[in-house]
Amino acid sequence: MRETLRTLRTAAIWIGLAAGVWLLWYIRVAVILAFGAVIAALLLHLLARLICTKVPLALGWALALVTALLFLIFAGCLWLFGSSLVSQFGDVLKKIEAGQRNLGVLRQFVHGPSSLLGGMVPHVLTSGLAVAEYAIVIAIAGIYLAAQPALYARGVVLLFPSKLRADAEEALEKIGATLTYWLIGQMIVMLIVSVLAYFLMLALGLPNPGVLALIAGLSEAVPYLGPFLGAVPAVLVALTIGFNKAIWTVAGYIGIHILEGYLIVPLLQRRLVHIPPALILLSILVSQLLFGFVGIIFAGPIAVVAYTAINLLYLRNVLEERVNLPDDIPVT
Helix, strand or coil: CHHHHHHHHHHHHHHHHHHHHHHHHHCHHHHHHHHHHHHHHHHHHHHHHHHHHHCCCCHHHHHHHHHHHHHHHHHHHHHHHHHHHHHHHHHHHHHHHHHHHCCHHHHHHHHCCCCHHHHHHHHHHHCHHHHHHHHHHHHHHHHHHHHCHHHHHHHHHCCCCHHHHHHHHHHHHHHHHHHHHHHHHHHHHHHHHHHHHHHHHHHHCCCCHHHHHHHHHHHHHCCCHHHHHHHHHHHHHHHCCCHHHHHHHHHHHHHHHHHHHHHHHHHHHHHCCCCCHHHHHHHHHHHHHHHCHHHHHCHHHHHHHHHHHHHHHHHHCCCCCCCCCCCCCCCC
16 A cells, blocks of 8 residues: 555656646746846846945835836937937838848848748847837836845745755855846946947948947847847948948957957956856757747856856755855845
């Protein structure tokens, strides 16, 4: 009888695990949105702590102030520059279409059924509305998470058996700290690339330099693939002016990303966090297979979580190796 009960218990555990995996697959979009909300909450907390270092405010009030300021800045930008940005984006899209017509023999590379660019660009454009909707959900959920982080963290810890809760709590703290350091580095890289791209567009005399620089900066959110995708609109716009202008645009972007890869990122990694490139590339592949285009955007932070978990739970706790992880969150 006891052996039968043990067998039934083992079978129930495996059935439960299989059901859990199926459920996670079924709600995978909600999972990636929840992950994005965690990133948004970390950003809000980082900015709130920065304010607390300058102004004697409680963290809760600083968090409310940051949320209100971000909302006002976003609304103000839409009011002041919204119509101008829309028209500039429309102009950029028209010039991109004209640039594609100027490709000549390269047209098959862009429009061919088996080409990487031909398959990716339409998918990126058609995913814009979905990404905007996801961004709204992430922002709202991130505000709720940032308001009561301990409550949600405690809820996650309680999902583990009592003997594992201390390790789970430590893992959450380490992952949060590592993600925050990664977020700081990513924001710095995006800002620097946007500024460099803006001055490059001005120097080359390309139209709508602000929009092209914004695309270049935002594309840095996608590891490794982003810089190439961010350069495509600028090159196509340059083709409407002349082939020589397009060559200089390509050379300029190559120079920016050489500077980024060999100077900016290594300097940041010395003080922030270094993730092995192979892990990031694997994260891009897996995230795209599981979550589609939105998953590619979060491939970087997913790699950070995997890197931290492997170092903490396996290398340190199982193999008893020394690991180099942040001790606490920055700007405390």
